[in-house]
Amino acid sequence: MPADEQSFPSVWARPQRQRREQPALSREQIVAAALRLLDTEGIGALSMRKLGAQLNAGATSMYTHVANKDELIELVVDEVYGEIEAPVPGDAAGWQAAITGCAHSIRSTLLRHPWIVSVLGEAGVAYLGPNMMRLNEAILAVFEEGGFPLDAADRALKTVFAYVIGVSTSEAAWLTMLARSGQGEQEWAERLWPAAERAVQEFPRQRELYAAQRGQNLRGARDDEFAIGLDCVVHGLAARFALEPGA
Known part of the structure; x- marks a missing residue:
């Protein structure tokens, strides 16, 4: 790829690679699998290797559509939008x-x-x-x-x-x-409340606000x-x- 086409490292800043044969995986399949992984395990779990394993696909199929993890994240973010x-x-x-x-x-x-x-x-x-x-x-x-x-x-x-x-x-x-x-939201708040009440004792405005919010x-x-x-x-x-x- 010419140097000027690499000046912005983004999936949206370069043309898609063209292949004569149909790739084993589509971009949509890769993005959908990445989104499922992110929703279930979080951002720390996302890697090209793990995603490839889940899709039962090799690196070649993955890199037909995305050059790296950063480009994959761009695609998934746009999918969410x-x-x-x-x-x-x-x-x-x-x-x-x-x-x-x-x-x-x-x-x-x-x-x-x-x-x-x-x-x-x-x-x-x-x-x-x-x-x-x-x-x-x-x-x-x-x-x-x-x-x-x-x-x-x-x-x-x-x-x-x-x-x-x-x-x-x-x-x-x-x-x-x-x-x-x-824990649930209410359960966590109830467990934390005694410590919060102690923390605001010297701050009258915050003490009043916390008292009004109890049990909401x-x-x-x-x-x-x-x-x-x-x-x-x-x-x-x-x-x-x-x-x-x-x-």
């Missing part, structure tokens, strides 16, 4: 409802695959993947329909993603830890906190770009 429900321009409820619905879908998708948040910053140029491209285009279209100039729509898109990924990263770490412990449904509380924060983000975007609340 394909699960997100993209907003649809022309939503009768308005752009804010469309963006809010999409943000909830992004969060739900990331939490179904909690390993993904640990690789989002390392997934090369994952934003060039076709599913990510389609999602971004749909979000930009909804913001434009709401009155955002294109450059403002781009800033708004990045702001929404920053909020959702930031919150989801903490949630995914929490859920991963719970999965390793074998943690899953419901996480959902509520996400929704409230997202509402602030969406209304903040509307205010920043001087749009009518119902636009």
Whole structure:
């Protein structure tokens, strides 16, 4: 491959290799198997050798489609983004409802695959993947329909993603830890509570907050906190770009 084609080490930055014969494995089969492995065993379990063993395939079949593990992760990340429900321009409820619905879908998708948040910053140029491209285009279209100039729509898109990924990263770490412990969310909280109460004794504001939160449904509380924060983000975007609340 010419040197200029190797300047960006990404599966999306090079042409697919052409073979005269039909390869033993398709890209779709490899990506599906990698996704199953990641969902069941986590990012630390993924290796080209282990994936090849699960697929009963040799390295030659694997490397027809991906040059290395980094390219494989790019493909799997884009596959996950394909699960997100993209907003649809022309939503009768308005752009804010469309963006809010999409943000909830992004969060739900990331939490179904909690390993993904640990690789989002390392997934090369994952934003060039076709599913990510389609999602971004749909979000930009909804913001434009709401009155955002294109450059403002781009800033708004990045702001929404920053909020959702930031919150989801903490949630995914929490859920991963719970999965390793074998305990439920409420069970873990009850066991930790005496230590938390001792820790906040000298901090009156936090002591009051902890007391008010005792016994609450943690899953419901996480959902509520996400929704409230997202509402602030969406209304903040509307205010920043001087749009009518119902636009």
